[in-house]
């Protein structure tokens with residue numbers, strides 16, 4: 001089977017990149033923007049950095065902000081109704097994964113109304129038309145939803161998050177401007193950054209990985225490990241590195257998939273509302289240890305990309321441990337806890353079954369049984 005690569009039509013990178021939004025809107029002859037952004041971003045004036053530009057250029061827009069972190073089916077349904085009432089012809093998604101994922105689901109349903117129940121979009125849904133054009137402007141450096149064909153929605157009633165994989169949702173334009181991320185507090189910078197590292201490492205070791213995606217993932221691991229501590233300290237180099245590193249990880253994993261660190265993180269997000277990046281960071285070293293014997297030489301390259309010295313002189317056991325240790329050290333240095341207090345023994349059967357059914361699980365290099373997943377969750381206690 002051929003390997004497929006899908007990316008944005010156009011992407012802009014670097015400080016000040018948001019200035020290109022108005023140029024692109026005009027070049028596409030868009031008439032009115034439906035700006036999707038969450039309430040905190042509006043409160044902290046992050047969304048305004050873009051809407052002020054639109055106003056200056058005389059471009060019409062309307063804001064939709066009924067979006068919570070780990071966005072829900074209702075957030076999507078309300079957004080579809082608001083879009084229909086707005087008269088808009090494109091979406092500007094401003095925010096983290098939650099705002100961008102909600103935008104994708106809205107854009108898909110407007111173009112493919114037969115999926116208006118939202119749940120039927122789970123997995124690889126047979127949509128027929130590309131979504132409403134999206135210009136995606138990330139404000140976290142983590143999910144890379146601006147360049148992925150995935151989005152994740154929470155089903156509150158059934159206590160689960162579901163992953164939708166659909167090439168029709170790819171934003172036509174990504175505007176990756178580190179200045180949009182500078183207002184992130186330390187904890188959010190750390191957790192979203194660890195999400196990006198998890199994408200790079202799971203994407204590198206997933207079953208469908210191949211030479212071109214390995215290139216993206218190894219480069220992403222290198223840039224993220226070099227930049228995350230600086231980003232948490234809010235240095236310019238750190239912010240720039242994380243903006244780029246997380247995007248490069250997205251160029252890879254979107255095209256090949258992830259693994260069970262993400263399956264388990266989705267479950268923790270749905271059951272305890274654990275922030276996605278925190279859940280990923282907690283699971284990553286535990287899952288790396290579990291997967292090690294199915295990853296060939298790959299952990300040597302992960303250790304090398306993370307700056308571990310002398311990896312060529314190490315035997316397999318040593319470089320595998322060095323890679324996991326480097327991940328643990330980075331996670332600790334940026335202040336992520338290793339244990340999840342909310343986790344209860346009686347929840348384990350539901351958690352393990354839910355993670356087993358998650359769309360990311362089949363990509364894991366080792367097939368994890370429900371018993372394996374239970375044992376891995378228990379390590380968080």
Ligand SMILES: NC(=O)c1ccc[n+]([C@@H]2O[C@H](COP(=O)([O-])OP(=O)(O)OC[C@H]3O[C@@H](n4cnc5c(N)ncnc54)[C@H](O)[C@@H]3O)[C@@H](O)[C@H]2O)c1
Pocket residue numbers: 038039040041044046068069070071095096097098099101139140142143144145148149150151152180181182183184185188192195269276277
């Ligand atoms: N589409 C994908 O490929 C993909 C990949 C990974 C994760 N996800 C999903 O993305 C969601 C998580 O997204 P996220 O981690 O980017 O966070 P988020 O979008 O949920 O935002 C978390 C919080 O951070 C705040 N915030 C965001 N940017 C800020 C900034 N610059 N300054 C101050 N506050 C800011 C938001 O207002 C919000 O309160 C989860 O639902 C996850 O499952 C999607």
Ligand SMILES: [Fe+2]
Pocket residue numbers: 143195196198199262276280
């Ligand atoms: Fe993620």
